[in-house]
Amino acid sequence: MAASEQLASDGAQAILGPNPIVGLRARDVLREAAKATGLALRQPRRTGRVAGQLLQDWLAVARDQSQLQPSAQDRRFADAAWQQKPGYRRTLQAYLAWVEASHAWAQQQNELSEFGRARLQYVIDLINDAMAPSNLPINPLAIRRFQETGGESARAGLRNFLRDVVDNNGLPAQVDKSKFRLGENLALSQGAVVHRSDVMELIQYVPTTPTVHRVPLLIVPPQINKFYLFDLSPQKSLIKGLVDQGFTVFAMSWRNPTRKHADWGLAEYCAAIEMAVSAICNISQQSKVNVLGACAGGITLAAFVAARRAVGDERIQSLTLAVNVLDTTALGDTALGMFASPRIMQAARRRSQRKGVLDGKELASSFAWMRPNDLIWNYWVNNVLLGHAPPAFDILYWNCDTTRLPAKLHGEFIDLYSNAGLTRAGSVRVQGVPVDLGNISCDNYLVAGVTDHITPWKACYRSTQLLGGDSTFVLSNSGHIQSILNPPPGGKKSAYYTGTADGQDADEWFADAQHHAGSWWPHWHAWLAKRSGRKQKALTELGNGNYPAQDPAPGRYAFE
Numbered sequence: 001m002a003a004s005e006q007l008a009s010d011g012a013q014a015i016l017g018p019n020p021i022v023g024l025r026a027r028d029v030l031r032e033a034a035k036a037t038g039l040a041l042r043q044p045r046r047t048g049r050v051a052g053q054l055l056q057d058w059l060a061v062a063r064d065q066s067q068l069q070p071s072a073q074d075r076r077f078a079d080a081a082w083q084q085k086p087g088y089r090r091t092l093q094a095y096l097a098w099v100e101a102s103h104a105w106a107q108q109q110n111e112l113s114e115f116g117r118a119r120l121q122y123v124i125d126l127i128n129d130a131m132a133p134s135n136l137p138i139n140p141l142a143i144r145r146f147q148e149t150g151g152e153s154a155r156a157g158l159r160n161f162l163r164d165v166v167d168n169n170g171l172p173a174q175v176d177k178s179k180f181r182l183g184e185n186l187a188l189s190q191g192a193v194v195h196r197s198d199v200m201e202l203i204q205y206v207p208t209t210p211t212v213h214r215v216p217l218l219i220v221p222p223q224i225n226k227f228y229l230f231d232l233s234p235q236k237s238l239i240k241g242l243v244d245q246g247f248t249v250f251a252m253s254w255r256n257p258t259r260k261h262a263d264w265g266l267a268e269y270c271a272a273i274e275m276a277v278s279a280i281c282n283i284s285q286q287s288k289v290n291v292l293g294a295c296a297g298g299i300t301l302a303a304f305v306a307a308r309r310a311v312g313d314e315r316i317q318s319l320t321l322a323v324n325v326l327d328t329t330a331l332g333d334t335a336l337g338m339f340a341s342p343r344i345m346q347a348a349r350r351r352s353q354r355k356g357v358l359d360g361k362e363l364a365s366s367f368a369w370m371r372p373n374d375l376i377w378n379y380w381v382n383n384v385l386l387g388h389a390p391p392a393f394d395i396l397y398w399n400c401d402t403t404r405l406p407a408k409l410h411g412e413f414i415d416l417y418s419n420a421g422l423t424r425a426g427s428v429r430v431q432g433v434p435v436d437l438g439n440i441s442c443d444n445y446l447v448a449g450v451t452d453h454i455t456p457w458k459a460c461y462r463s464t465q466l467l468g469g470d471s472t473f474v475l476s477n478s479g480h481i482q483s484i485l486n487p488p489p490g491g492k493k494s495a496y497y498t499g500t501a502d503g504q505d506a507d508e509w510f511a512d513a514q515h516h517a518g519s520w521w522p523h524w525h526a527w528l529a530k531r532s533g534r535k536q537k538a539l540t541e542l543g544n545g546n547y548p549a550q551d552p553a554p555g556r557y558a559f560e
Contacts, residue, residue, distance in 0.1 A: 156387030259356030298324030330459030360402025
């Protein structure tokens, strides 16, 4: 795999996607670093013992007697010079000795809770990753590139750095945005907007088969980032995959709110979903709709379905949730959970209230620090030290195409996170209607990712115990976004696990789950087909007299 392809692949696997709660703040990380420094000074004996061992390790390095080696999976030091040239080898081993010493010191902090040690270790890892010699101009790849280009790589790197200071809050760009245009090489599935409100556009897609299933499908995207995650390139478009299998597909595209929309909350977004469902039933002349929601869109969708069931509305035939956590008590051991204390969440709430919106760019920057080697330092080396342009990769472009979140909805998401409101019947209300997830009696299909760091799969599994109806849980072997974008036949490493979720323990489910090679899409398509009715002749026109076709897909709001 070429270096640029590997860089893009690493970034795509690591991106955390839209999470509407709170990201890491520099001041919180600095506060933890200051605590660590104070802790070290208050423990002279413990710190001295670790420092003494570190000094011995450094002496072994100086004598070229050290056996320290980086992990075989650590591509930062894959260049042969780190092993073959004495100067590079000693530099690397001195760094590895420091990393080992800092880990040993952190693990000795028995006075801290397990959670406190994990938080301390996380901050230490952030500092250690930043200190890696591969991030310095002495990187052998950078020196070789400088020599090969006659110094042009350094000039290009400086230009890239200055551009990132101006355009990207000083973080290295992850993608070459100039290579992508919506409607030209992204979001190419044919369709049209058939309804538009202040909050959303409803897009209907052109069928590609002569017959289609009677019951249509509605896709509800997250409120941060654009809906075309589900319609990137034709090769990885979930929407194209559905229409090619004979499904009638509609998707919502949320409007990018501004300060004047600060009062949009869960009620307004659920009302928009209700409007979309009504329009779809009218257009398709069907009384049932299947629905799919992802991440924050799944939280909104689950609340909507439960509220409608409470008033006797049973138009939802089946519910699919992708990389979605409804029981937020399970997020405490993630990096997000570690830095989502009540004080930090209240500060985040006040910031969005002050501005009227939560800017997705702020979250994107802070989330990058949760996976710094993959989302920051890889690009620092590529863009600045080597002077290359960032890769042109559609998933990374989408990830950087962030939107804003209204202050009211942000505050409600914070409340849902902090008090796990969706786990307690009636704790959350939508337009005065109590939400009880147990009332969602339709069949549900839940997808999670093995390496997902935002919505860990075991936390996703807990939804099977909250929702009524029969639950099918599917575990993909990918991360947060790649779990969704997993078209057949799948790569060499593509695989997933399936099983009926009839027990409370996720590990027990996994022990009994069936392993399958390839993409989970065909499994879902088969599950969805059983809940989509008989096939009928595909309609030749989009919309109808009540909901006429307007702008072609991807609509207007995707460009805001």
